[in-house]
Amino acid sequence: MLFLHSEFYEQITMSCSKDYKMYLGDDSMKKIYILVFSFIISSLILSNQYTSLAKAEEVEGEFSLLTYNVAGLWDPVSSSNPDKNTILISPKLNNYDIVLVQEDFNYHSDLIEKVDHPYLSSHSGIMGFGDGLNRLSRFTFTDFKREDWNDCYGIFSHANDCLTPKGFSFARHEVSDGVFIDIYNLHADAGGSQEDKDVRKKNFKQVLSKIDQWSTGNAVIVTGDFNSKYKAEGEVRQFADAGFFDAWADIENGGVIPGIGESGDRIDKIIYRSGDFLQLSVNDYAVPNEDFLDSNGNQLSDHKPVSAIFQYHVSNIPQIGNFNMNKSIITNANELLDGQKVWKVETGGFEDYRQNINFKVEENPKNKAYTFSVWLRADDEHTITLRLRNKEKTEGGQQSFTVTTDWEKYKITAPFELDSESLSLFMYPAGFDFGNQGYVYASGVQLTENTQLLDSPNDFMKDYSSHWYKNTNVEKTIEPSPVAENTTVNKVTPIDVNDSIYQHTEVDPAGKTYTFGIWLKADQPHNSTIKIQNANYSESNSKSINVTTDWQYFEVIKEFTNPSDMVTVLLWPGKYNGTTDSVYAWGASLIEE
Known part of the structure; x- marks a missing residue:
């Protein structure tokens, strides 16, 4: 050891x-x-726990964060009154899950005297010896380290930055079981001279270099006293150029980083980026100065505190920007949708190719149902295609949609019955036909996994116990499945107008919501009916659907309240009490929400 x-x-x-x-x-x-x-x-x-996010389950949560320059220099040289004020600051920090402080030099024991956070960084020393950067957290953190700036300017002038080892600190916070966020706390060079500005540019370049080294692919928050605003060219704007978002800009400025020469932001900042598999967004931003005043209404520091509430979502797939490009192009659209980054996905101009973006999930989909969803809009209405399939191309689904100029969520669901090494997601930004050209804006991609409760989701010929019951004709065909490769489907034809095909699943649905979904198409457009019900028919939901000559995924949802010993799903190919029109069927699923 x-x-x-x-x-x-x-x-x-x-x-x-x-x-x-x-x-x-x-x-x-x-x-x-x-x-x-x-x-x-x-x-x-x-x-190797930090590289296992690709296999993490869907996890969501939120936490609050505060950054605060507490002006903890030795009292005679401080522009505040830390000898009296620091102890007053201490209990106020308990309102936040993570606290990052700067200038925590000579009164550190007062600062932590009344806090109830279980995890604290060690104190690096008083003014002249320490960097003044400390953190308090309700979440465990690891890999804590400090790094001094390589450059400073001013010993007995220009804010005296070289009199103490300013720099930045780093730690990896576990905000939920197996969910990690890298958080950096910095205090940049102060002063307004050209030399100060040049040093700040080097400060920010240094921390960005370490982020590239220590936090590749990880979600990152950078906070602290930047001593810089976006109006200054080449300073804090480096973070925006590197793909970081600003909590203030998201909430107070419509998601827009001010341009060079524009004002509105503060030097105390909370900026962030999402990781490959962890999506960060800001729900709230505040400057809670009224909570940090003494009994006379005076500020407790020469800086105001800045706070944000972060929401995180861990997915088993990355953002669109990390998908593979197959003859297509992905670029940052420089806008947000509900706090999530928007990407422009466009074809690459190839005339003899089905241009797409895709991502492979390395897990066995057997006995599960997956929903692949994404928010899309376009500058002009046109067709896009989503596809979900296993490695062997024997199970999955594919459907085309018309994307409009308004944001809308598009999704496909497919059950998987067989073993496979992986499943893959595809999006064709101009549809599935060869040579189509076009682009869409995409955000909020998700892959949701559920247990598949139906037996034999693709083969409706089976009729023994726990599989499909029918008073219809079911025959094998040469019609390709929605996967469009390597598989064919069954054709279901009613003998009489009220004939159906159905399956029972032994579960007690009380207090739960179930979704019955199935892929259908027909030789001629007509109406069919799908239904979900409990054992004694006291609770049910049915839907009349328009089946066309193209594969479509249909679903019906029911929230049950009464106890029962089973859930039954039914399909009337020619509609209930309708016709004897037939359908091609594939990919039936029953999912408990």
Whole structure:
């Protein structure tokens, strides 16, 4: 077992609680903690937990974050009154899940005196020795480290930046089980001279370089005292150019980063980006200055606090921008839809190719039903195609839609019965035909996984226990399935006008919502009926659907309230009490929401 050097141990501060910090002066206890934490570090490295988001389940949540320059310089040289004010700040920090502070130098013990956060960073030292950057968190964090700026300007002038080792700190916060966000806290060079501006540009370039090194593919929040506004060319704008969003801009400025020479933002900032599999968005932004005043109504620091509420969503697929491009092009559209980035997806101009973007999910889809959904709009109405299939191209679904100039959510659902190594998602921005050209705007892509409750979702010939019951003719055909390759489908023809095909599933649906879905097409357009009901027919929902000569996915949803011993799904190919028109059927699914 590798022991960490005690000085490095004090710096790493893995999830260090206040109780733990009480033992830092005890050498025997320190060695025990070093041994324990060394084992944890080794375990984390061996388990490679930080690269497993691609296999994570769908997870959503939110947390609050505060950034605050607490003006904790030695009181005689501070522009605030930290000797009295810092202890007043302390309990007010408890309203936030994660707190990042700057200038926490000489009064650190006062700052943490009344906080109830279980995880704190270690104090780096008083003015002249420490960087003043600390964090308090309700979530465990690991890999905590500090880095000084490579450049500073001003010793006894120009804000005296070189008198203390300013820089930035980093830690990886686990905001939910297996959900990690990399959070950086910085304090940039101050001052308004050209030399100060040049140094700030280098400061931001340095932290962006470390983000590229330490946080590749991860969700990132950068916060702190930037001493810079977007109106300055080449300074904090570097983050916007690198794909970061600003919490203030999202909530207060319509999602727009101010242009060069424009004002409105603050030097204390909360900026962020999503990761490959973790989508970050901001639900609220505030400057809660009224909560940080003394009894006379005076500010407790020479800076105002800045806060945000973040929402996160972990998916088993990445954002559109990380899809594979197959003769198509993906570019950032520089706009947001409900806090999520919008991408422009366009064909590449190839005349003899089905141009698409795609992504492969490395998991076995057997006995599951998946829904692939995405929000889309276009500058002109045209056809797009979504496809979902397994590696062997034997199961899945494909459907074309007309995208309009308004945002709308499009989705396809398909059940999978067979073993496979993976399943793949495809979007054809100009439809499935060869050579079509066009583009769409896309956002909010999701892949939702559910347990498939129906047996034999693609073969309606089976009629033994727990499979399909029928008083219709079911025959094999050479008609291709919605996957369009390697598979054919059944044709279901009523013998009489009220004939159906149905399947029972033994579950108690009370208090739950179920969705019955199925893929259908016909030789001639006509109406069919699908239905979902409980065992004694006391609760049901049916839908009349227009089946055309193109494959379409249809579904009917029912929320049940009464106990029962089964759920039954039914299909009348020629509509209930309608005709004896037949349908081609594929991909039946029953999903519990």
